[in-house]
Amino acid sequence: MGGNLDLLADSGADVIGLDWTVDIESARETLGDQPVQGNLDPALLYGNPETVRERTRAIIDAAGDTGHILNLGHGIDRNTPVENVAAFFETVKETAADTA
Structure with a gap:
């Protein structure tokens, strides 16, 4: 997908989904303020x-202050350790509280 970001930037989409293989800083350069x-x-x-x-x-910092919906670049496997999922959500909440 990384090579098609310039096309997606002009697509008129409300939000562009980025999987984990796309460097979010590079995507931000290409997409500008596009959520x-x-x-x-x-x-x-x-x-x-x-x-x-x-x-x-690191992802939150790299995405910047412009529209970013933080989630996984794909789904959660049912065998994922619960404490790691909790760490993800806790970090998102803490970071959101720090920027509010």
């Missing part, structure tokens, strides 16, 4: 809570 959603690699949820927190914060 985006995604981009956490779901495989990271098999790691540990601290890695999940670090990567989640």
Whole structure:
């Protein structure tokens, strides 16, 4: 998808979905203020809570202040450790509270 971002920027879509293979900083350069959603690699949820927190914060920072719906670049597998999913949601809530 990364190579098609310039086409998507002109598509008239309300939001552009980014999977985990797309560098969000590069996407932001191409898309400008176009709202985006995604981009956490779901495989990271098999790691540990601290890695999940670090990567989640990095994505939020890279996405900037313009419209970003943070979620996974794909779905959650049912075998994903619950504590890692909790770390993802807690980090999102904490970061949102810090910027409000």
